[in-house]
Amino acid sequence: MTTADGGPLRLLRHALAWGPLLLLVVGPVLSFLAYGFFSVDGTTIVRTPTLANYARIVTDPIYLPVFARSCALAASVAALSVLLALPVAILLWSLRGTLKYALALAFLVPLLMSYIIKIYAMRAILGGNGFLNRALQALGLVDGPSTLFVFNLNAVLLTLVALLIPFAILPIFLSLERLPRNLMEASADLGGRPWQTLRHVVLPLAMPGIAAGAGFTFVLAIGDFVTPQMVGGTSGFTFARIVFGQFGTAFNWPFGAALAVLMIAAVLAAMALAARAGRPPGTTA
């Protein structure tokens, strides 16, 4: 913020900036990646590099299928969340003044509300005797309590969507807000009806926000082990739960790290995909 400062002061500045980051971000990341190549012997970590963990992941019939299922689940959560978030974001965008501000707040406040509490509340709603079931019965849609979403992957899906919708709404809304209004007017002047304007002008330009929303939700969904534990029962098993388990009683940290690397790969792939999909039309790669 000022003109150049002297030698030692400058060095100090650089040290203060990079020091904490190297110590607390680079260090953990590197040691984490390294752990995947270690093994465990009783309660001690054996630090001789080996590929045994990764071999186990590939050959053991549990891990890859669960991983694939968890990725599919996270993708479904992302898709459903974006689907619900889009009309909400469009609605917010079309409003003005206090109503807009108040409604936006209403949709975004849940972002800050206790995560674990929402899971707890969803559990009460999704149970066999829970509110959702009783509402369905009252409406005559089912005869007895449905087990469709009681303590299984569907429950996990519904809960995750309920938790993550605001994360999808925010980027889409912000992306729409940045669009210049005169684009809509131009489209209308050229004879486009609202639906056409939406499809051919607004949506392509809002893609960065939509992609970001889908990306966020995917990343958050795939790493969540609390939700499956609380509402998933025995059949709602996700990859994140397996990873977490390695750091509990199973005490196989190296193996857990190797599994987590798989998860990181999925996250990076999702982010790359989102960045690609979010590139505004007309720009070249």
Place this chain on the structure above:
Amino acid sequence: MKLGAVGLAVCWAVAGLVLAILYGPLLLVVVASFFPLRQGQVQWAQFSLDNYAKLMANSGILEALGNTLLVGVVAVVLATVLGTFLAFYYDRSRTRARELLQLLVFLPFLMPPIVTGLALLIWFRDLAIDRSLLTIVIGHTLLILAVVYRTVLVRLQALGPRLVEASLDLGATPAQTFRHVLLPNLGSAIAASALLAFALSFDETIVTLLVTGTTNTLPIRLWSMMRLGFTPDINALVVLVLAFTTVVCLATARFLGPRGLG
């Protein structure tokens, strides 16, 4: 932009559904804290504050709450100072290395919390640092750093270099420039992000679960209570936490103002 009548109706319908999904569960918990729940039926006749009374008597909860607040305050102070410093550093830097710096700042926030937590867990063990309140503070600081950094940087870049140049031209020292020119302009950004960061820290569950030793923060306490069984005073605790978070959120909104949404 004008939506057709049908489009508008569809949007409102979905919005209503989403609001129900977002607030329904919470409403249920609030109701359940004041009225007993028998077999899924609310006993409307038996309003009582028993749950809240039981909560106040529970010293474990109060200790957990104290820890949560302590961690929150310390982590926010650290993150605010470091985040602001890093934002200035990035803005001033003219090298490509600054992109790497920014990536490192964002990394703990972008990775799934489970990964961040596990990486820290392993690292602390390698460094033979015992898990404690300190490790929780470090974890939280790393998570919320990105929020403060980004908010301050965006505001800093929006301000542009002219104000600072003008101030220096008029003879102010860098320190005076910082105090009288930059700080007032950045003040609301820093305050808003600090509040937001505090709320995030208050609620932080996953990373905390992984890097805590035997210390309890509120989310951890809630987590273990829920695994053991559902006693009604959990609902009371939940309502209080919700009230607190709502207040913090509304306070943040005041700082950002309607302009902040754009």
